Every structure is written in structure tokens, then in C-alpha cells.
Amino acid sequence: MMAKVRALWRTVQTAIERLDSKLYFVAIRRGLALPLPLIMVGAFTLLIRFPPSAGIRAFLLEAFGPRLDAFCDSVLAGTFGIGSLVAMYGFAETLTTLHNQRLGHRQVNPTIAAMVVMSCFFTALGPVSGASLFVSLSLGQGLFGALIVASIGGSLFLKLCGVRHLRIPIGNFGNDPLVSDVFTVIPAASLTILTFAALKAMLHGLNWPSLPETISSSIGAPLPTLANSLSFCIGYEAASQFLWLFGIHGPNALHVVQQHVLEPAASANVAALAAGARPPFIFTFDFFSAFARMGGSGGTLSLLLALLVVSRTARQRKLALLMLLPALFNVNEPLLFGLPLVLNPTYAVPFVLAPLVQALIAYAAIGAHLMPRLGHSIAWTTPALYSGYAVTGSLAGTLVQLLCLAAGALVYAPFVRIADTLAAKKTRQVLASLLRMAEAPEAAFKTKRFLELPGNEGRMAVVLANDLKEAMKAGEQIFLEFQPQIDTQTGRIFGAEALLRWQHPTVGRIAPPIVVTLADDTGQTEVLGLHILSLACRQRAGWRGIVSDDFVIAVNLSPRQLLEREFHRRVIEILERESLSPSLLELEITEYAALLPEANVLDNLKQLRDAGVKVALDDFGMGHTSLHYLREFPLDTVKIDKSLADVTAGSINEHIVRSIADLSRTLDLSLVVEGVENELQLKRLRTLGCHRFQGYFFSFPLAPDVCAQFVAGRNGQTSCANP
Numbered sequence: 047m048m049a050k051v052r053a054l055w056r057t058v059q060t061a062i063e064r065l066d067s068k069l070y071f072v073a074i075r076r077g078l079a080l081p082l083p084l085i086m087v088g089a090f091t092l093l094i095r096f097p098p099s100a101g102i103r104a105f106l107l108e109a110f111g112p113r114l115d116a117f118c119d120s121v122l123a124g125t126f127g128i129g130s131l132v133a134m135y136g137f138a139e140t141l142t143t144l145h146n147q148r149l150g151h152r153q154v155n156p157t158i159a160a161m162v163v164m165s166c167f168f169t170a171l172g173p174v175s176g177a178s179l180f181v182s183l184s185l186g187q188g189l190f191g192a193l194i195v196a197s198i199g200g201s202l203f204l205k206l207c208g209v210r211h212l213r214i215p216i217g218n219f220g221n222d223p224l225v226s227d228v229f230t231v232i233p234a235a236s237l238t239i240l241t242f243a244a245l246k247a248m249l250h251g252l253n254w255p256s257l258p259e260t261i262s263s264s265i266g267a268p269l270p271t272l273a274n275s276l277s278f279c280i281g282y283e284a285a286s287q288f289l290w291l292f293g294i295h296g297p298n299a300l301h302v303v304q305q306h307v308l309e310p311a312a313s314a315n316v317a318a319l320a321a322g323a324r325p326p327f328i329f330t331f332d333f334f335s336a337f338a339r340m341g342g343s344g345g346t347l348s349l350l351l352a353l354l355v356v357s358r359t360a361r362q363r364k365l366a367l368l369m370l371l372p373a374l375f376n377v378n379e380p381l382l383f384g385l386p387l388v389l390n391p392t393y394a395v396p397f398v399l400a401p402l403v404q405a406l407i408a409y410a411a412i413g414a415h416l417m418p419r420l421g422h423s424i425a426w427t428t429p430a431l432y433s434g435y436a437v438t439g440s441l442a443g444t445l446v447q448l449l450c451l452a453a454g455a456l457v458y459a460p461f462v463r464i465a466d467t468l469a470a471k472k473t474r475q476v477l478a479s480l481l482r483m484a485e486a487p488e489a490a491f492k493t494k495r496f497l498e499l500p501g502n503e504g505r506m507a508v509v510l511a512n513d514l515k516e517a518m519k520a521g522e523q524i525f526l527e528f529q530p531q532i533d534t535q536t537g538r539i540f541g542a543e544a545l546l547r548w549q550h551p552t553v554g555r556i557a558p559p560i561v562v563t564l565a566d567d568t569g570q571t572e573v574l575g576l577h578i579l580s581l582a583c584r585q586r587a588g589w590r591g592i593v594s595d596d597f598v599i600a601v602n603l604s605p606r607q608l609l610e611r612e613f614h615r616r617v618i619e620i621l622e623r624e625s626l627s628p629s630l631l632e633l634e635i636t637e638y639a640a641l642l643p644e645a646n647v648l649d650n651l652k653q654l655r656d657a658g659v660k661v662a663l664d665d666f667g668m669g670h671t672s673l674h675y676l677r678e679f680p681l682d683t684v685k686i687d688k689s690l691a692d693v694t695a696g697s698i699n700e701h702i703v704r705s706i707a708d709l710s711r712t713l714d715l716s717l718v719v720e721g722v723e724n725e726l727q728l729k730r731l732r733t734l735g736c737h738r739f740q741g742y743f744f745s746f747p748l749a750p751d752v753c754a755q756f757v758a759g760r761n762g763q764t765s766c767a768n769p
């Protein structure tokens with residue numbers, strides 16, 4: 047049984063993942079996310095314009111005067127009023143960017159595509175004379191049409207741009223790439239716009255209303271004929287939620303139902319109650335507002351509760367907290383678009399299901415006479431829990447609302463977990479891809495490797511790069527761990543390698559090669575590098591008396607650190623500050639440092655070595671390492687790469703390791719093998735002439751105090767380390 051549930055769970059996750067990565071889904075989601083700042087401002091203005099009670103309205107008018115409404119209306123026009131336009135722009139831009147990404151080159155300029163799509167929208171659906179421009183373009187009314195035009199127009203334009211004969215060959219337009227981009231696509235753009243003009247003329251000729259109008263009226267038409275019954279309740283609420291999922295304001299699209307069924311029912315109930323009679327109807331507009339749409343469409347207050355209680359992502363919980371206030375007044379646009387919830391396949395099921403469950407609970411409570419029928423009208427911004435009391439005139443209303451909230455949260459909870467799992471998986475994939483790129487051999491020579499990457503990798507890199515700046519200022523997120531190095535001939539731990547750690551507050555551990563690349567990309571190589579050196583040297587100074595006097599601390603260098611002419615001076619300054627002998631510091635460089643064609647690199651290394659600092663060649667034997675570095679470079683130690691630690695008898699690795707061991711003996715270099723994970727490897731490596739090791743078999747990288755205890759315990763010294 048459990049196995050079946052788990053299999054079903056996995057199937058749901060895979061289906062959601064697949065849907066979520068579809069081109070149109072991504073484009074619509076980003077299109078809907080773009081107007082978020084406008085939606086936030088608009089939502090609060092809406093609250094002021096239509097406050098929950100007449101008292102608040104009177105107070106606001108008293109305080110701000112009659113100009114308040116005009117002020118609010120102009121803010122609403124500039125925010126909600128152009129929401130569809132902005133969403134359409136975001137959609138076309140994303141669609142084109144993704145299209146270019148698929149092609150592997152920039153075929154179409156995304157800004158031009160957005161302009162063409164907007165032109166199509168105004169050509170086909172421009173406001174009819176007399177209708178308000180802002181209403182036509184608002185999120186409530188215009189979004190559906192905007193998305194339809196953007197999908198059809200955007201796809202058509204991109205298709206036409208791909209037709210060779212429709213592309214004007216790029217000439218010399220003053221070397222401005224945008225001008226060339228525009229000229230190239232003039233035929234495709236013109237054809238796309240003219241297609242929409244022809245479409246409009248055709249519909250007009252046939253006397254047809256516009257496409258969105260046709261769809262919304264055909265959905266709403268059969269409903270007013272239904273009786274005010276339970277099947278009506280389910281049908282109406284499901285249809286309204288379903289429309290929202292496609293970015294269409296459900297209750298607005300179904301205003302026919304509201305007009306013909308719900309409002310008359312509400313008036314009849316109010317009149318009956320005033321006459322001392324029992325209200326005749328169960329389902330009124332307020333019934334849905336107060337019990338099934340708490341927090342706004344989709345019962346989103348329940349989603350917020352579920353996020354706050356079960357989400358494992360701090361970012362989601364923060365977002366939920368931020369949305370709590372507007373949602374309390376049933377303004378949920380920021381949430382709908384902010385998660386973004388509309389068109390988020392993870393939340394599609396509970397978004398439709400939660401309000402249905404809530405409506406059924408309220409219906410059952412009325413049926414069981416636990417709560418009176420609704421006989422009072424309220425403003426739609428009346429906050430949840432109070433609204434239950436206000437519409438029923440009974441505290442039972444509030445209690446039923448509490449029950450509805452809890453039930454809704456239970457419906458949302460498993461999907462919050464799925465969303466968390468999917469988001470975490472995506473983050474892991476993006477980090478793994480960044481790590482692969484950071485570790486690629488050619489990466490060492492590129493500049494701006496991460497920040498300009500397309501897609502999720504580039505976005506994640508930009509976020510992390512900004513966070514890294516903050517983390518370096520704050521301090522505690524960035525620290526070092528130390529991995530002991532052991533000499534099996536003496537049985538002593540002779541040193542430890544300092545390894546960089548960044549514990550990101552939301553993403554978790556970020557692999558050091560990613561951190562180093564981010565620092566390189568943002569010009570922080572030097573600052574980060576010196577910070578790491580200071581931390582390591584301070585730690586070594588703190589271990590005085592705990593570890594042996596000749597215990598060496600090894601620190602990794604990014605090749606670029608050696609390009610800085612004064613680098614050697616900075617290192618000596620740090621050693622002097624900590625009163626540390628230079629011979630207790632070993633700097634690990636890779637062959638890529640040697641490949642940098644700068645005189646500063648060799649000069650820095652020579653100066654440091656003359657001062658007594660040790661130098662190790664890291665990752666030796668990997669990539670295109672050449673044995674001549676061992677002669678050319680001022681070195682003390684060679685570290686054999688962990689990819690060579692796997693030595694089976696007669697393998698190629700065995701031969702390589704043996705010859706490196708021989709050579710290092712001849713050149714009088716210390717040899718350390720990295721990545722030793724088991725006893726078998728250790729035994730073989732020892733027979734090949736290796737005696738110094740580092741690897742999980744001996745110890746993982748450790749926190750400083752744990753490392754000190756480990757060393758003291760192993761070397762037979764008493765530990766007086768800080769616990």
C-alpha cells in the first residue's frame with residue numbers, strides 16, 4: 047500500500063516537473079510574475095479605495111478629503127490598469143529568450159518580439175470606443191486576451207523570423223546591433239501584425255464578438271439557468287477556480303452568474319431577515335467570499351497557513367508572512383501572481399479543491415443548523431474570521447471559518463511539500479551544473495564565467511554573487527574546515543588542509559569551486575583569498591601548544607590571486623600579524639597557475655618561497671599536468687589527485703603513481719596522496735612508495751576545534767583546545 051502511494055507521489059511529481067518546464071508554461075509564469083510590483087501597489091490601493099467597513103471609508107475620506115478616490119483610481123490605472131500589458135511583455139520576452147536558447151544563438155531580439163506582440167494586441171483587441179483603456183488592459187479583464195494574443199502572435203512571429211526569405215540581410219547600420227536586429231525582422235513583424243488586423247476584420251465582418259468575450263460568455267451562459275443548489279455551488283466554484291488557473295479572474299468572468307443567481311439570492315436573504323423570516327437561500331455571493339474564498343480566490347489564506355506550518359523553505363515562509371496582511375483582507379493578487387500560483391501546476395489541484403471542500407463544510411454546517419444562513423451583506427475586503435460573524439450574525443460563522451481554514455490548509459499541505467521537494471531538486475541540479483562548469487579545466491582562463499550564463503544557472507549565479515558580497519561582510523556564513531594529513535611512516539598528523547565553506551542561509555552549502563568562481567566573476571578574488579589566508583593563519587596561531595610546533599597549515603590559492611603583483615607582501619603581512627613562522631604555511635596551487643602567461647605568478651611564488659613559505663602543486667596527475675612543472679616550479683610538495691588514488695594492481699594509475707613517487711624522491715619533494723577512502727587503497731599506495739596521505743579513510747574535513755582534538759588525540763598530545 048505504502049509503496050503504491052509512494053509510486054503515485056513520484057508520478058505526480060514527475061508530471062508536475064514535466065509540465066512546469068514546458069516553454070509556454072515558463073513564459074506565462076514569468077509573464078505573470080513581471081507585473082508583481084504593480085500588483086503589490088495596486089492591491090494596497092484597492093484596500094484603501096474599497097475598505098472593509100463604512101466606518102473606515104468615512105474615516106479615510108475625513109482624513110484625506112474627497113480627492114482620495116481620484117488619487118486611488120489613478121494609482122489603480124497605473125498598476126492593475128496596465129497589468130495585462132506588462133504580463134504580455136514578459137511573456138513575449140521570455141518566449142523569445144527561450145526560443146533563442148533552444149537555437150543556441152540569438153535569432154530574434156526579445157524586446158522586438160515584445161513590441162510586435164503588443165502591436166498585435168492593440169490591433170486585434172484595442173479598446174472599443176467608449177470602453178476604458180485601463181479596464182481593457184487590467185489584469186481582471188484584459189489578461190486572458192493578452193495571453194491569447196501573446197501566445198499566437200509570439201509563436202507566429204518567431205516562426206516567420208525563422209523563414210530565410212523573410213529576413214533582410216544585416217547591412218551596415220552604424221554597427222548598432224539593435225538597429226540591425228530591427229531591420230532584419232521587419233517583414234516578419236509586418237506580416238504578424240497584419241495577420242491580426244485581418245483576423246479582426248474577418249471577425250468584424252462575421253459580426254462575432256472578440257475571442258475572450260466569446261469564451262467567457264459561453265462558460266457563463268448555462269449557469270444562470272441552474273437552481274441555487276449544491277450542484278450549482280460545486281459547478282460555479284470549480285469553474286471560477288479553474289479559470290483563475292489560466293490567469294483569468296474567475297468571479298469576474300462569471301459575472302453573469304453573480305448577476306442572475308448570487309446577487310438576487312443575497313438580496314432575498316437580506317430582505318427576508320429584515321422581515322423576520324428565514325433567509326431562503328444558502329448560496330449567495332457572500333457565502334463564497336466568506337467561506338470558500340478566504341484570503342481571496344483559491345482559499346489562499348489556507349495556502350499561507352500551510353506554507354507557514356509545513357514549508358521547509360525559509361524563503362516561502364517569509365513570502366507567506368509578507369502576503370498574510372493583504373490576504374487577511376481578501377486581496378490575494380500578490381499571492382496568486384507572487385508564488386506565482388496561477389499556472390503553477392503544483393498548486394492546480396488544491397487551488398480548485400480547497401475552496402470546494404470549504405464550501406461543502408459551510409454548506410454542511412448550515413444544513414446541520416450549526417450556523418444560520420447568510421442574511422447580511424459585507425464589503426469583499428472584510429477580513430476573514432470577522433466576515434463569518436458579520437454575514438451570519440453569529441459566532442458560529444467565525445467557528446465554521448476556522449474549520450474551513452484548517453481544512454483548506456490540510457488540502458494544501460501535501461502540495462506545499464511537493465513544491466518544496468521540486469524546488470530543492472531544481473536548486474541541486476543548478477548547483478551541480480555550476481560545479482561542473484567551475485571544475486572544467488578550461489574554466490580557469492575564462493572571465494565572467496557564471497554571471498552571463500543563460501537560464502537558471504545564470505540567475506542562480508547572480509543571486510549567489512550578491513549574497514556572497516553580503517556573506518563576506520557579515521562573516522559567520524564563510525568559514526574553514528580542516529582536513530588532517532597523515533604520515534604513515536611516523537604515524538603522526540603533520541598538517542591539515544584548510545577548505546573553504548559557505549553555508550548559505552537558504553540554499554545550504556555551496557561547493558568551494560563555485561564560491562571561488564563567483565568571487566572571480568565579481569572581482570572579489572583578492573578579498574576572498576586574503577580573508578581565507580587570514581582565517582587559516584589565525585587558526586594555526588590559535589592551535590599553538592595544541593598541535594606540534596612544525597604542524598603545517600595548507601591553504602588553496604585560486605590561480606588569479608597570483609596575478610596580483612603585491613600578493614607575496616600581503617601573505618607576509620598576514621603571517622607577521624599572527625606571529626607565525628612562514629614555514630608553517632603551505633600554499634596549494636594548481637598547474638593552471640603555471641599556465642597563466644604572467645611574470646607576476648612566478649615572481650610571487652619565488653618571493654614567498656624565499657621567505658620560507660612552502661608551495662605545493664595540487665591535483666597533480668589530472669588534466670594535462672606535465673612532469674616538467676616539477677622542475678620548473680619552486681615546489682616543496684606534490685599532491686597526487688584523488689582520481690589517481692584508485693590503484694588496482696597493474697592498472698595505469700598504478701604506473702603513474704609509481705613514477706610520480708620515484709620522481710618526487712629524486713627531486714626531493716614531499717609527496718601527498720589525496721582522496722584515500724579505504725584500507726586497500728592505502729596498502730597499495732604504500733607499496734608504490736607513498737607515505738603521506740589525506741582522505742576520508744583518515745578523516746573528513748573537520749571544524750577547527752574537532753580537528754585540534756583529532757590531531758592531539760592521534761599525536762598523543764593532550765588537548766587544551768577550546769571545546
Ligand code: C2E
Pocket residue numbers: 529544545546557558559562578601602603604634664665688720721722723740741742743747
Ligand atoms: P582540493 O584542493 O583538491 O581539495 C580536496 C577536496 O577533496 C575537498 O573537497 C575535500 O573535501 C575532498 N576530499 C578529501 N578527501 C576525500 C576523499 O577521500 N574522497 C573524496 N571523494 N573527496 C575527498 P572540497 O572541500 O569540496 O573542495 C573542492 C575544491 O575546492 C578543492 O579541491 C579546491 O580546489 C577548492 N577549494 C577549497 N577550498 C578553497 C579555498 O579556500 N580557496 C580556493 N581557491 N579553492 C578552494
Ligand code: CA
Pocket residue numbers: 543602634664
Ligand atoms: Ca587543495
Ligand code: CA
Pocket residue numbers: 664665685687688720
Ligand atoms: Ca586536490
